[in-house]
Amino acid sequence: MSPLSPYLSVEPRHVDQGSEWVGPVSAVNIRGRFELAFVTIGGCCLAGAGFGTVNGLRMGLQATQNLAWSKPWNVQVLNMVTRQGTSWTNTLGCVALLYSMCGVAMEKARGTEDDINTVAAATLAGALFKSRGGVQGAVRGGLFGLAVSGFYSLYNNWDHLKSRLPHLY
Template identity: 40%
Template sequence: MDEQKSGGIFGGGYSPYSSTDPSMQVPVTASKSSIMSPYLNFDPAYITPAGEPEFIFPEGANRQRGRFELAFSQIGGSVFAGAALGGLNGVYTGFRETHAAQLTGAVRRTQMLNYITKQGASSAQSLGVVALMYSIFGVIVSWGRGVDDELNTLTAATATGLLYKSSAGMKKCLRAGGIGFGLAAVYCMITSRDRLKMMMNR
């Protein structure tokens, strides 16, 4: 009784609990090394068993984003990448041209900004258009076949190259299609190496 009275919140006063009270002997760990809530007295491992996914997906839905969802980030990333690469090229070109013209001061800075903005905008537009065409072809082929695999990537990249240079003549058109196919093939070899090995073993 003395022990209970001396165990107040701030060291004094009356406290109905003591260290020998059985209701205070609540374990803080569970059998699976997971932390047990001292307030609700349950093991969180029973809510999400080991190996089960953390997120709930609708029945029949794909567990990863499809081509249509990825298209927005791909187009935006291509625009930003094109602007960055074009801007760097504009810095190099502007520095070289202004140095050759022996420009100095505000005139040189203005010319440098012109080179950076023009080449950055041009590169951003070009890469953005390529990414847009690739995404459109990829979504159409994926919806048409009902499957999202490496064949869709190869088809979309080849068609993008062919369409992008279709107005430059047959030779350049075929060359651009071959470049698109080659880049897509390298991408598939890097990202789907294990899957390609399984297909070859079959």
């Protein structure tokens, strides 16, 4: 007979000591695009906050380099840090949200997850994000999304491409 657990007041042999993850038995251990959307959006928001904070500190110190240290100087630098941090967080968070929404929609519509979804979602997200700049802005945003996602897809599949086309490198 095993001893009673001091924390649960139950016998440990009655508690299943199996996996610590809860999920369907037939589930594959690969995260879907919808589940990865939360990580993508949160990561982009944190990256935007970090970049914006550093950029705001740089801009604030540059703008106040001729001033002696005082409370107004301190407030001006902190305001610049806060403005830039929130601005970049908002921008990257919106782009990540659009990308994730388009990616989930593409996956559901096509019924498969591949690099075509990634490239199409990034292109559409870039076009939607810059659409308030008119057709020209939407085209620029779409081309930027296409370029970034194209490079990502090439990087992600580089080993596969090298094995298929050995004469290119």
